[in-house]
Amino acid sequence: xxxxxxxxxxxxxxxxxxxxxxxxLDNPSITDAEYDEYFRELKALETQYPLxxxxxSPTKRVGDVISEKFEEYKHTTRLYSLDNxxxxxxxxxxxERVQKDYPLKKEIELVAELxxxxxxxxxxxxxxxxxxxxxxGNGTVGENITANLKTIKSIPLRLFDTPEKIQNISVRGxxxxxxxxxxxxxxxxxxNNDKEFANPRNAAAGxxxxxxxxxxxxxxxxxxxxxGIINQGNDVKTHFEMLELLRNLGFKTNPxxxxxxxxxxxxxxxxxxxxKRFKLGYATDGVVVKVNGIKMQQELGFTARAxxxxxxxxxxxxxxxxxVKDIELSVGxxxxxxxxxxxxPVQLSGSVVQRASLYNFDEIKRLDVRIGDKVVIxxxxxxxxxxxxVDKEARSQDLKPFEIPTKCPACDSPLxxxxxxxxxxxxxxxxxxxxxxxxxxxxxxxxxxxxxVGESLIEQLIxxxxxxxPQDLYKLTENDLLQLDLIAEKAASNIYxxxxxxxxxPLNMYLTALGIRYVGKETAEIxxxxxxxxxxxxxxxxxxxxxxxGIGDKIAVTVVEFFKNEENKKxxxxxxxxxxxxxxxxxxxxxxxxxxxTFVLTGALSFNRTAAAKRIKEMGGSVTSSVSKSxxxxxxxxxxxxxxxxxxxxxxxxxxxxxxxxxxxEG
DNA sequence: ATCCCTCGAGTTCA
DNA sequence: CTCGAGGGAT
Numbered sequence: 001x002x003x004x005x006x007x008x009x010x011x012x013x014x015x016x017x018x019x020x021x022x023x024x025l026d027n028p029s030i031t032d033a034e035y036d037e038y039f040r041e042l043k044a045l046e047t048q049y050p051l052x053x054x055x056x057s058p059t060k061r062v063g064d065v066i067s068e069k070f071e072e073y074k075h076t077t078r079l080y081s082l083d084n085x086x087x088x089x090x091x092x093x094x095x096e097r098v099q100k101d102y103p104l105k106k107e108i109e110l111v112a113e114l115x116x117x118x119x120x121x122x123x124x125x126x127x128x129x130x131x132x133x134x135x136x137g138n139g140t141v142g143e144n145i146t147a148n149l150k151t152i153k154s155i156p157l158r159l160f161d162t163p164e165k166i167q168n169i170s171v172r173g174x175x176x177x178x179x180x181x182x183x184x185x186x187x188x189x190x191x192n193n194d195k196e197f198a199n200p201r202n203a204a205a206g207x208x209x210x211x212x213x214x215x216x217x218x219x220x221x222x223x224x225x226x227x228g229i230i231n232q233g234n235d236v237k238t239h240f241e242m243l244e245l246l247r248n249l250g251f252k253t254n255p256x257x258x259x260x261x262x263x264x265x266x267x268x269x270x271x272x273x274x275x276k277r278f279k280l281g282y283a284t285d286g287v288v289v290k291v292n293g294i295k296m297q298q299e300l301g302f303t304a305r306a307x308x309x310x311x312x313x314x315x316x317x318x319x320x321x322x323x324v325k326d327i328e329l330s331v332g333x334x335x336x337x338x339x340x341x342x343x344x345p346v347q348l349s350g351s352v353v354q355r356a357s358l359y360n361f362d363e364i365k366r367l368d369v370r371i372g373d374k375v376v377i378x379x380x381x382x383x384x385x386x387x388x389x390v391d392k393e394a395r396s397q398d399l400k401p402f403e404i405p406t407k408c409p410a411c412d413s414p415l416x417x418x419x420x421x422x423x424x425x426x427x428x429x430x431x432x433x434x435x436x437x438x439x440x441x442x443x444x445x446x447x448x449x450x451x452x453v454g455e456s457l458i459e460q461l462i463x464x465x466x467x468x469x470p471q472d473l474y475k476l477t478e479n480d481l482l483q484l485d486l487i488a489e490k491a492a493s494n495i496y497x498x499x500x501x502x503x504x505x506p507l508n509m510y511l512t513a514l515g516i517r518y519v520g521k522e523t524a525e526i527x528x529x530x531x532x533x534x535x536x537x538x539x540x541x542x543x544x545x546x547x548x549x550g551i552g553d554k555i556a557v558t559v560v561e562f563f564k565n566e567e568n569k570k571x572x573x574x575x576x577x578x579x580x581x582x583x584x585x586x587x588x589x590x591x592x593x594x595x596x597x598t599f600v601l602t603g604a605l606s607f608n609r610t611a612a613a614k615r616i617k618e619m620g621g622s623v624t625s626s627v628s629k630s631x632x633x634x635x636x637x638x639x640x641x642x643x644x645x646x647x648x649x650x651x652x653x654x655x656x657x658x659x660x661x662x663x664x665x666e667g
Numbered sequence: 668a669t670c671c672c673t674c675g676a677g678t679t680c681a
Numbered sequence: 682c683t684c685g686a687g688g689g690a691t
Contacts, residue, residue, distance in 0.1 A: 198680080332677055336676070357684095422684085441676095518674085522675085549689090550673095551688085624673065629672085630671090630672070
């Protein structure tokens with residue numbers, strides 16, 4: 001028996017060593033066949049003597065765990081996010097802030113490392129063995145995905161023995177999918193008629209979320225480690241030394257890391273990698289800059305959401321050139337006609353872009369975009385594609401200026417312009433496109449919030465003459481729904497129930513859903529605070545309406561006109577006939593703790609936004625969508641966008657989730 | 668008349 | 682997210 005034990009340990013050692021050479025150092029020393037032979041022998045022995053099959057054995061990497069779901073995992077130390085620097089100027093400012101704390105130092109040593117576009121992971125080692133691996137989650141609580149992480153061969157299951165004898169450590173790293181692996185995976189997805197992944201990051205995220213770890217094992221993910229936290233005494237004095245320690249423990253760290261004397265050297269590094277990064281076999285989206293000295297890091301400390309001793313420089317947004325194949329016109333619920341550029345599909349900042357709004361015809365004129373033009377596009381805040389310029393030199397002679405349409409693309413009715421407005425409108429209130437948009441808005445979250453009904457279902461309902469107006473939705477039977485494409489029994493009954501349930505929505509949602517011009521979510525809420533039901537509102541004249549704070553002449557007149565219109569009156573009666581006659585349900589303030597305070601919520605929050613907004617209102621505060629000087633607090637979740645930048649610019653109080661919850665609790 | 672803050676409407680893609 | 686437009690303060 002002892003011989004078996006010895007051989008098992010020997011094999012584990014051999015396999016771990018070759019794993020390390022192959023996956024961490026990219027420098028294999030034996031053939032795959034030889035490796036497989038060792039692996040098979042170990043597996044066979046472990047099957048025969050299960051007592052010797054320990055959790056740190058390399059055979060455990062193949063992934064044989066199938067979970068129901070992932071358990072929550074509370075991190076031992078919080079994973080902070082990083083403040084962003086979007087320009088070299090921002091980097092200088094950050095450096096100056098750090099320098100201010102050290103007036104005696106001329107220069108402060110920094111470490112610049114590539115920011116890998118993957119998923120942040122926390123690993124816990126006890127007595128040298130990987131015990132837990134978890135996703136970042138909201139930084140405090142993540143998901144325990146240990147079984148999946150064990151399949152990643154650049155993550156050691158057992159730490160190497162080091163002179164420092166460090167065997168208890170928390171390690172942070174970024175799990176990513178190499179581009180070659182991403183392409184291989186998508187090829188397989190294509191062949192199996194499965195959905196392809198948009199980018200390596202999504203593929204890595206999708207892989208780590210697999211409940212069957214044997215699937216993860218086949219995905220060949222990798223990880224760069226970038227931080228280690230040791231509680232017991234140690235003499236690691238700098239971040240750079242910590243990276244070296246991580247390597248000595250068997251972790252893979254990114255080789256493109258530079259120790260810099262000052263911020264200028266960091267900027268050099270950023271400039272160098274802005275173009276070189278595309279030659280790497282993995283995706284990067286910036287450079288992380290850290291103060292090197294660990295004692296200095298501790299002295300500098302943290303703001304609410306991020307360390308003061310680090311910042312993430314983001315590479316400037318990608319811009320690409322493409323061809324305008326066509327300019328389509330869409331008609332919204334108000335009848336406004338919006339031109340949309342149909343583009344030759346191009347990869348841009350992590351997704352394939354094929355459309356971009358041109359906003360209105362003035363914009364087309366300003367840019368002088370023509371069908372066939374070569375244009376440069378970028379993503380506004382990494383999300384919405386936008387045409388920024390037209391390459392007029394590349395334009396061939398025969399391209400004609402885009403002609404402003406005179407007829408509605410959907411129903412051929414004449415287009416009219418409204419005095420003082422930029423938009424053109426379809427003159428026919430019953431235009432099919434408008435009807436489609438109106439019904440889509442009715443079922444949307446802002447409207448009556450009907451789950452399971454969307455664009456394609458509404459299109460079918462209109463096509464088959466099953467619905468021309470909102471009230472028709474409520475007359476649909478489960479049988480009607482079963483006639484439609486892609487709707488089976490279960491779905492039909494869910495949709496039927498969702499529609500029926502929406503009959504009891506409060507007045508503000510109903511008023512929003514009606515789609516009265518200028519009356520959106522906010523204005524509807526103001527109205528529902530002043531009128532208890534629709535009849536009361538219909539009796540109000542424009543003087544009465546415009547006397548309400550937040551309602552001016554224009555809105556007042558539009559509302560009165562809407563309710564004077566015969567068709568609208570019929571619709572409201574018809575809705576009453578199917579049982580919809582909402583009453584105002586207003587959030588009554590339970591305290592005035594937040595009276596006069598305005599909040600902006602941004603980023604991905606771990607709690608429900610609607611519920612948070614309700615709580616704020618209950619306490620007398622209000623929630624708005626954009627940051628201005630008059631905003632009191634900006635509540636920041638994960639991956640905040642430009643709103644955080646704006647808040648910092650205006651010097652507005654930024655709260656993280658916890659501080660926000662504390663503030664609510666005080667009331 | 669003009670500025671600033673909000674809101675509404677339309678849009679993209681995973 | 683962006684743009685245009687309404688509301689209210691100045």
